[in-house]
Amino acid sequence: MENERYDLVIAANRLPVDKLTGPDGEVSWRRSPGGLVTAMDAVMRGRDGAWVGWAGDAGDAPAPFTDNGMELVPVPLSAAEVADFYEGFSNDTLWPIYHDVIVPATFHRSWWAAYKTVNQRFADAVCAVAAEGATVWIHDYQLQLVPAMVRAQRPDVRIGWFDHIPFPAVELFAQLPWREEIISGLLGADFLGFQRKADAENFVRACRRLARLSTRGEHVQTVDGRVVRASAVPISIDTAGLDELARTPEVQARAREIRESLGNPKKILLGVDRLDYTKGIRHRLKAYEELLRDNVIRPPDVVLVQVATPSRERVEAYRQLRTEIERTVGRINGEYAAIGSSAVEYLHHSYGRDEMAALFQAADVMLVTPLRDGMNLVAKEYVACRHDGDGALVLSEFTGAYHELKSAYVCNPHDIEGTKRVITKAITDPVRERRKRMKSLRKVVGAKDVQTWATNFLAALEHAPHRPEEAEDA
Known part of the structure; x- marks a missing residue:
């Protein structure tokens, strides 16, 4: 694919594939799970598109290759850049700021230098494969400088950026020493998409107060006279695909096996989270432990299954979190578990799509209780898998x-x-009330799937204003 150009270029921190090395050393690639990959599959189908991203290993990048009809363009990261750009600036500086500073952010000028270097490398890769007048769709907080870097080289392309995580209030964003550079980087786009209206408003407010730019509604006027729109386009899931998967005999049988392996309790509570301090796992365990202490619930009638997918284990805050959670689970089981049954089944690894669908089918109550989350697709996935119309979703307002x-x-x-009161209600509510709620939830998730999200984003990008007078007419 050398010298080939594409009408649609996706740029994200990771490629949509995971590297597999066989016993004989042969390398193959497996499509990654997740909503973004599903959405881009639908968007790229029948289009001339390429995906720019890191392949996941430090060192030299593989040559560009094709996977299931999608052209993949790997970007190299050295071991030092993985440490400074990804683990450092992206996840120890930006991530805390963008999640309400649940843990303190760390600021290092060397990390910022690496962030700029890697963003420029991504921008160069995008520009090298984008056709004249192409649509470029950049994703997430790791690549906030790429829009302006692409525009500097390729003013002919249409540039969109989507924020998968929250965008912070201006008082928190102001802590970043490089706040104006990030604002300028993002304003290289024509359209900026956010998960919530409040996130888009936070960005516009930051432009006005920190960069002293003129704003009107969803629009920001840049120093070069362009107008950039910032608006909410909430992401979703492959609803139909998950519903179909959950109905298969194999998943149904596995759901029954899971219940049986847990001793057929009356109620199974389920938490599925990346092991991250933003997910509220410690708070959830505290509420559950107190319900056990108060004798509101009791094993073996009730069990909590907590799946905690490994995450960023080289970052100190994450190592500390894992230690604390495992200590808490041990205490709860030591105090409240019955012989032959646990109070908490703690699983510190990831699962495939089929197993997750079975877990969702097995769980009577789904606990989605982050302290801050851009969207949380697990909540929508649980609803999509409950074709039986039963189940209860406990959901954080954050x-x-x-x-x-x-x-x-x-x-x-x-x-x-x-x-505790909400969990108790979810456990004890009559079937009629649970089904009424689930019917409403499934209607929402069914109407707004991941393909709808991608279509809405690209339509907003296509019609984004270029000049102030176009914004006034919008």
């Missing part, structure tokens, strides 16, 4: 999903007493 899934059992995870 997720993007809350703004769409209003029929869930809503909680403030910081309020332990309130969370």
Whole structure:
């Protein structure tokens, strides 16, 4: 694919494939799970498109290659850049700021230098494969400088950027020493998409207060006279695909096996999270432990299954979190587990799509209780898998999903007493009430799937204004 150009170029921190090395050393690639990959598959089908991203290993990048009809363009990262750009600036500087500083952010000028270097490398790769007048869609907080870097080289292309995580209030964003550079980087785009209206408003407010730019509604006027629109385009999931998967005999049988392996409890509570301090796992365990202490629930009638997918284990805050959670799980089981049954089944590894669908089918109550989350697709995935019309979703009001899934059992995870009441209600509500809520939730998730999200984003990008007078007419 050398010297080939594409009408649609996707840029994200990671390629949509995972590297597999066989016993004989032969390398193959497996399509990654996740909503973004599913969405881009639908968008690229029948289009001339390429995906720019890191392949996941430090060192030299593989040559560009084709996977299932999608052209993949790997970007190299050295071991030092993985440490400074990804683990450092992206996940120890930006991530805390963008998630309400649940843990303190760390600021290092060397990390910022690496962030700029890697963003320029991504921008160069995008420009090298984008056709004249191409659409370029850049994703997430790791690549916030890429829009302006691409525009500097290729003013002919249409540039969109989507933020998969929250965008912070201006008072938090202001802590970043490089705040104006990030604003300028993002304003290289024609259209900026966010999960929530509040996130888009936070960005526009940061432009006005920190960069002293003129704003009007969703529009920001740049120093070079362009107008950039920032708006909410909440992401979703492959609803039909998950619903179909959950109905298969294999998944149905596996769901029954899971219940049997847990001793056929009356109620299974389920948490599925990346092991991250933003996900509220510690608060969830505290609420659950107090319900056990208060004798509201008791094993073997009730069990909590907590899946905690490994995450960023070279970052100190994550290592500390894992230690604390495992210590808490051990204490709860030591205090409340019955012989032959656990109070908490703790699983520190990831699962495939089929196993997750079975877990969703097996769980009577789904606990989605982050302290802050851009969207949280697990909430939508649980709903999509409940074709039986039963099940209860306990949902934090600090997720993007809350703004769409209003029929869930809503909680403030910081309020332990309130969370306990909501969990108890989800466990004890009559079947009729649970089914009424689930019917409403499934209607929302069914109407707004991942293909709808991608279509809406690209339509907003296509019609984004170029000049102030176009913004006035919008």
